[in-house]
Amino acid sequence: xxxxxAFSRRAARALTSALxxxxxxxxxxxxxxxxxxxxxxxxxKGRYFGTAVAASHLGESAYxxxxxxxxxxxxxxxxxxxxxxxxxxxxxTFAAADQIVSHAQSKGMKIRGHTLVxxxxxxxWVSGLGAADLRTAMNNHITQLMQHYKGKIYAWDVVNEAxxxxxxxxxxxxxFQDKLGDGYIEEAFRTARSVDPDAKxxxxxxxxxxxxxxxxxxxxxxxDFKSRGVPIDCVGFQSHFNSASPVPSDYRANLQRFADLGxxxxxxxxxxxGSGTAQANSYATVVKACLAVSRCTGMTVWGxxxxxxxxxxxxxxxxxxxxxxxxxxDAVLTALGGSGSGGGGGNGGGTGATCTVVFTKTADWNDGYxxxxxxxxxxxxxxxxxxxxxxxxxQKVSTLWNGSASWDSSGTVMTVRPTYNxxxxxxxxxxxxxxxxxxxxxxxxxxxxxxxx
Ligand code: 9MR
Numbered sequence: 001x002x003x004x005x006a007f008s009r010r011a012a013r014a015l016t017s018a019l020x021x022x023x024x025x026x027x028x029x030x031x032x033x034x035x036x037x038x039x040x041x042x043x044x045k046g047r048y049f050g051t052a053v054a055a056s057h058l059g060e061s062a063y064x065x066x067x068x069x070x071x072x073x074x075x076x077x078x079x080x081x082x083x084x085x086x087x088x089x090x091x092x093t094f095a096a097a098d099q100i101v102s103h104a105q106s107k108g109m110k111i112r113g114h115t116l117v118x119x120x121x122x123x124x125w126v127s128g129l130g131a132a133d134l135r136t137a138m139n140n141h142i143t144q145l146m147q148h149y150k151g152k153i154y155a156w157d158v159v160n161e162a163x164x165x166x167x168x169x170x171x172x173x174x175x176f177q178d179k180l181g182d183g184y185i186e187e188a189f190r191t192a193r194s195v196d197p198d199a200k201x202x203x204x205x206x207x208x209x210x211x212x213x214x215x216x217x218x219x220x221x222x223x224d225f226k227s228r229g230v231p232i233d234c235v236g237f238q239s240h241f242n243s244a245s246p247v248p249s250d251y252r253a254n255l256q257r258f259a260d261l262g263x264x265x266x267x268x269x270x271x272x273x274g275s276g277t278a279q280a281n282s283y284a285t286v287v288k289a290c291l292a293v294s295r296c297t298g299m300t301v302w303g304x305x306x307x308x309x310x311x312x313x314x315x316x317x318x319x320x321x322x323x324x325x326x327x328x329x330d331a332v333l334t335a336l337g338g339s340g341s342g343g344g345g346g347n348g349g350g351t352g353a354t355c356t357v358v359f360t361k362t363a364d365w366n367d368g369y370x371x372x373x374x375x376x377x378x379x380x381x382x383x384x385x386x387x388x389x390x391x392x393x394x395q396k397v398s399t400l401w402n403g404s405a406s407w408d409s410s411g412t413v414m415t416v417r418p419t420y421n422x423x424x425x426x427x428x429x430x431x432x433x434x435x436x437x438x439x440x441x442x443x444x445x446x447x448x449x450x451x452x453x
Pocket of ligand 1: 078120121238269
């Protein structure tokens with residue numbers, strides 16, 4: 001009872017193996033085993049728990065052993081990228097990616113295809129093409145890869161990292177963007193759907209994990225795609241974090257606002273530089289955010305062991321370089337509801353109602369705009385909420401819907417309470433909206449703290 005958690009879990013695993021070996025597994029020991037790995041604990045929550053995998057390490061027994069024991073999904077880290085699969089035009093090389101796919105299939109793991117159209121790891125022959133030829137090459141590349149893996153891929157990152165960092169919200173310059181224009185993204189998704197209608201089609205990016213100019217730009221694109229019937233099923237949030245770029249406080253709310261557009265969301269390349277409790281807590285925050293968003297279908301860490309991480313010196317993963325489970329591993333397993341917490345469930349707590357708010361501009365014209373604020377309940381259900389929205393003078397709100405407002409004496413701070421939409425289940429959202437007369441100021445309003453009861 002007073003053994004360290006990691007030891008007791010390992011002991012439980014050894015016991016489980018022994019029981020399996022003697023074929024005397026009982027229902028009780030089975031459920032203990034089922035809760036004891038990342039993949040099975042996530043499955044208990046209806047999610048997958050995946051990792052990036054490199055084909056070159058599959059022959060290492062500790063690597064393959066950890067993969068097979070802990071994970072229920074894989075993403076080839078580099079093997080499906082354009083430079084790996086079509087380094088010469090129309091000559092396709094699938095050997096390394098095939099190795100990962102067949103390994104994953106033999107273990108019943110889901111496979112995320114990564115990635116079809118990306119400015120990086122792009123052979124120079126592609127960047128040298130003229131527009132018409134580039135369009136043909138892009139569609140051919142999508143077609144050949146998706147046909148080769150048809151029926152085997154859970155979700156494809158169809159387009160990766162197409163937006164610029166920073167405040168511009170603009171598309172990133174790339175051969176595709178520069179020669180084909182904005183429409184290349186839509187074209188890539190349409191081609192992808194026509195090749196494998198059963199694969200989920202995702203847009204994937206980084207620095208879009210919280211609400212910011214870049215994620216707003218992606219949000220607007222997804223919203224536009226949904227409104228025009230452009231096939232998109234999911235948005236991937238890479239979630240590469242470190243002290244300069246920590247887990248944003250509105251991480252869950254951001255996932256939720258995308259989910260509210262009618263797409264699945266997935267955490268696709270999670271790694272968090274650091275160590276010890278701080279790293280463990282950040283991992284737990286991310287996992288809980290995914291669990292709180294019903295359309296968050298799974299999460300993938302960007303590698304198994306710190307030893308092979310793309311940023312190994314930051315020790316960002318769940319297993320150290322000797323494949324020992326780190327505190328971050330324990331925290332993730334506990335957050336997933338697996339064994340290792342030792343202390344019973346975390347759901348029933350009654351720790352108080354909380355909520356978060358996110359503002360989005362939904363329409364914009366010369367002298368006005370429409371805004372929407374999404375209110376999301378925290379880990380507990382709520383029966384009421386209040387939040388403020390502060391407008392830059394001399395803007396004036398002309399209409400408000402789905403909320404009732406009171407104003408401060410300066411006429412700039414609007415306090416909003418629910419009308420009919422006060423009750424929210426844990427993690428669920430509602431929204432209110434308004435029309436604003438700009439009166440010369442185009443700045444966005446700011447939302448204050450959300451208070452729930
Ligand atoms: O982890 C990948 C690393 O091995 C490669 O050298 C690198 C090359 O660009 O790509 C890394 O994976 C990236 C992923 O494909 C897309 N998002 C960012 C990832 C980390 O750079």
